[in-house]
Amino acid sequence: MDDKDRLLLSLLRRDARRSLVALARDLGLSRSATQERLAKLQDSGVITGFTVVEGAAERRxxxxxxxxxxxxxxxxxxxxxxxxxxxxxxxxxxxxxxxxxxxxxxxxxxxxxxxxxxxxxxxxxxxxxxxxxxxxxxx
Amino acid sequence: MDDKDRLLLSLLRRDARRSLVALARDLGLSRSATQERLAKLQDSGVITGFTVVEGAAERRxxxxxxxxxxxxxxxxxxxxxxxxxxxxxxxxxxxxxxxxxxxxxxxxxxxxxxxxxxxxxxxxxxxxxxxxxxxxxxx
DNA sequence: CGCCCGCACCGGCGTTTTGCCGGTCGGACC
DNA sequence: GGTCCGACCGGCAAAACGCCGGTGCGGGCG
Structure with a gap:
């Protein structure tokens, strides 16, 4: 869990559907390295999933x-x-x-x-x- | 906002990074129709973004x-x-x-x-x- | 009725992204 | 030195994406 991991995490918090290519560009790493880091974050349980931010939750x-x-x-x-x-x-x-x-x-x-x-x-x-x-x- | 939209939303809640192809398969629609629906959900503000589910859930x-x-x-x-x-x-x-x-x-x-x-x-x-x-x- | 418009959908194209894997580099250790 | 290991890169085939023209259907309107 170094700075790159933390940056990756925060990028995904902002937009979990961004492509690995775009994430890699912002991270300053190759696409495949980014892919590996993401996989490890998931395997280690730091990231457990990806979900939707819903609009103006009128209480359902x-x-x-x-x-x-x-x-x-x-x-x-x-x-x-x-x-x-x-x-x-x-x-x-x-x-x-x-x-x-x-x-x-x-x-x-x-x-x-x-x-x-x-x-x-x-x-x-x-x-x-x-x-x-x-x-x-x-x- | 019909049943397909609701199903799409619920699929994305469970995994926001799934490909449109996979989503389309579960929806019973073509990929491009799914793509349009997703775009409309975003434009209309039902979906405002996608984010990470973090490991605070190291399953307690x-x-x-x-x-x-x-x-x-x-x-x-x-x-x-x-x-x-x-x-x-x-x-x-x-x-x-x-x-x-x-x-x-x-x-x-x-x-x-x-x-x-x-x-x-x-x-x-x-x-x-x-x-x-x-x-x-x-x- | 016939016509046209709007909407949701499909399929196909060229491009981008992904999954995968072999190969390189640097640090730790014997 | 030699070896192992982890992190990284680059490239290829396959999959997914963005885009757009084309189809089918229901609803207004002359």
């Missing part, structure tokens, strides 16, 4: 779904299906009476209800409890 | 606490107390059989148990169910 509607799987089903099979639903922004598999906690967001409650229906319809999902978020005190 | 232990308040208590009184606990990273008040969903993170399970105890001890909190996160599939 949020809900939590607590999901119980049918006996003998594992999340590995179901999670990929859940991921394809656009409203889903968070998926955690948990230990206990519940198997999955999913957070969904949308523009009003209709998309949430729709997402809930889509998830409930997936084969292997036994039960879905919905909790509409009334207020975001944190996160 | 996470749990969700589902909290029921004592009859007659309101979250407004209790949430400030909950906020003072450092392990707490997310607080949502929700409608239904549960009143609060709290996400806690810490370095191993011990801090989580400690946070749970601290929350359970707050006057006005009737019941706390703990769900340790086994796997982060998203978020």
């Amino acid at each position: 509607s949020t809900a939590h779904l607590l999901i119980r799987l049918a006996p003998g089903r594992h999340c590995a099979q179901l999670v990929p299906r859940v991921k394809t639903i656009p409203a889903v922004v968070q998926i955690h598999s948990v230990a206990g009476a519940i198997d999955l906690i999913v957070r969904v967001e949308g523009d009003g409650v209709a998309p949430l209800e729709q997402a809930r229906a889509a998830i409930a319809a997936i084969d292997g999902i036994a039960e879905v409890s919905t909790f509409i978020v009334l207020d975001h005190h944190l996160g | 232990s996470t749990a969700h606490l589902l909290i029921r308040l004592a009859p007659g208590r309101h979250c407004a009184q209790l949430v400030p107390r909950v906020k003072t606990i450092p392990a707490v990273v997310q607080i949502h008040s929700v409608a239904g059989a549960i009143d609060l969903i709290v996400r806690v993170e810490g370095d191993g399970v011990a801090p989580l148990e400690q946070a749970r105890a601290a929350i359970a001890a707050i006057d006005g909190i009737a019941e706390v169910s703990t769900f340790i996160v086994l796997d982060h599939h998203l978020g």
